[in-house]
Amino acid sequence: MIQFIKEEYVRERKCHRLRHGRRFGQCPWKTLDELKPGEKAIIVGVRHHPFLRRRLMEIGIREGKEVFMRRDAPLGDPVEISVMGMNLSIRKAEAKFIIIRDVQKIEGSNNEEN
């Protein structure tokens, strides 16, 4: 059972997503693995995980930062994201732990990957 301890977010914003996963409610938040190439969003936080959360925050996945999905790897799995002016490669399984909001398409981005 995965624990979601980001309680402050849950309390403040009354979003079910963190507590119940994707099926509950009309939650405006998504997870990073749902972001398509050419889209950007704002990072809400990282779901609780024994070491991943700390790791991701240390490397630069931090609250309030803008994240931009650059591309999928040719075989589909890791994805390349851009955050705080650097490009990171992250597996989709790990991107699931990153909660994002305000997904929007970047204008003029050439969306080569479908």
Add this chain to the structure above:
Amino acid sequence: MKKIKIALVGNPNSGKTTLFNLLTGARQHVGNWPGVTVERKEGRFHYKNHELEIIDLPGIYSLSPNSIEEVITRNYIISEKPDIVLNIIDGTTLERSLYLTTQLIDIHVKMIIAVNMYDEVLQKKIDINFDRISELLKIPVLPIIARKEIGIKKMLDRLLREITHQKNEERIHINYGEDIEKAVKELECQLLCFPDVSRAYYSRWMAIQLLSGDEEVIKLLKGQSNLKGLKSLIRNKQNQLESLYKNEVDSVIMERRLGFILGIIRECVKFPKQEISKIDITELIDSILLNKYLSFPIFALILWGTFQLTFTVGGFFSGWIHYFINLISGFILTAMSEGMLRDLIVNGILSGVGGILVFLPQIMILFLVIAILEDSGYMARVAFIMDRLMHFLGIHGKSFISLFMGIGCNVPGIMAARTLENEDDRKITVLINPFMSCSARLPVYVLITGMFFKEYAGTVIFSLYILGIIVAIFTAKILKAFFFKKKSVPFVMELPPYRTPSLKSLVVHMWERASLFLKKMGGVILVGAIIIWALGYFPRLKSFSPEVEKLKLQMNVETSAGEKEDIAQRISYLKATEQMEYSYIGRIGKFIGPIVKPLGFGWREGVALITGIVGKEIVVSTLSVLYGAEADKSISFKEKMEANGVTPYSAYGFLVFILLYVPCLATISAIMRETNSIKWTAFSIAYGIGIGYLFSFIARQILMLLL
């Protein structure tokens, strides 16, 4: 004149190693940190009458003890107490990099900050107020461009000045909020009860770490009395704070740090309002190199090029080395009279030295190419595109390069595993590398398949390569399942911007690998070669078989010079055969004869397998000596082998054994060096022999059933 110890700390890709190579040049000492495979690099240089010793600590994002690299770095700083820490920061990712700096501030060491890649910062029109940051952190912050050697002198001057001028009392503390600060103060007071510990480490730092539940710091306190009391106090404080913040203490501390950094960034750094619409070169290159359809063909091309360069061009130089070694041994053969010393020099030492030197060109070229791939930023892309495939095997995308190079030669292949950041990945990659069928095994394949499989030779050889890959995958799975099942490390990796590598750094890197190979592995190979020689040379056979005597008589009778020479040749070949049979190695071969019997081959093949430990190409010469292939040409090599019970089935089994068991002495010493563990080296040898035996047996049985 006192020696000054400098510790180089920074994120991966911050240009730490470039700066290190720039400062120290070839005056480096590369070793391992005790007990692990993480590299320890030290170097010395002189600057303005000071002798500076600099240590390149592993690239890390934080000092929280999550990985071995982080633990090593932190332990070095807190226990070996360098005179000053040089914190390298990539100026384009200032905000991220400062996290490490905040942790260094907590540890309370003298330090200066060098903001590297300042040219890129200017290019991105990011405006950094260095004076203001220095003022806020009370630490000098200086811009440098390591690749272009700009700002280095100024940095060193400042460094030397700070060692004498920086005062501990003036250091800042990061404020973690009233409640945490209170708890920290209390813990600090408690720590005074541990005088030896609190004298050795900075107590505020210890208190903060204890509050965030740092196991490593608790270990430092081990063996102290009333540790229990302290532990319960910590637990107490943690619970108190947790119920207050509704969050874990270490998360709160982390967020405070991030807040502190954000404050500094807001005050001192101005980003351009509008994103500059200049074409991003990295993005442009990536849109080609990481393109869905082009990425793999380009990668294959680069791999092919690397392979060709390493083994064709390297092979060309290796050929010359071979040629010179042969010249020397030819010279010694004529200059010295027959005897043990001559034999030792020619067949023991020279063949050992030759066996070491032939690897050298390959290693130098491969590491030059790898350094280029690494420093330019392409290596990270390789991991990116290969990750899906390699993740399936439980290893890292970068392992692919190491394994692919193994097809040329396992030694540089294993050494290439260095590029992997994670220790477990590195070990698995090293341990499965021997199953990649290297080029030295090819002569054996060619000899045997040429004799037994004729028109199917190509298919048979191909099947061996495939079998090797299958066994490697299988082994990786087993290792992952049983030995390296520790938490899998998240694959979050930076894809750094493409950069032109600095020539000096490349050359230093290449030289460092080559000297490492010669120093650390050369000795093992030489000793091994001499041991195998001695086993084949002793005990001496005094009287030879009647056949030799008959030939000798025949030679005396024969009149024509040509005939005489021919017979003399046959005598020496025959003698060599008999000597080898009589020697220790022959005896060992006969001893293991019954063991290899189930595989369908005899003691001669057993001996060939033993001498093959030195190098696979020796198997061919051993077999031909033992079967007396040269001495008696009336029946062919193949017929001789068949007469001794070798069938095509067991011949295939023999090849499978050759493929899977211990590759060669050089590989063994490379494994020993890279895993830094006798246990794993022994495992590799035993596993290789075991799996070789098993597969050889199975292969023969299956073939006999099917055909």
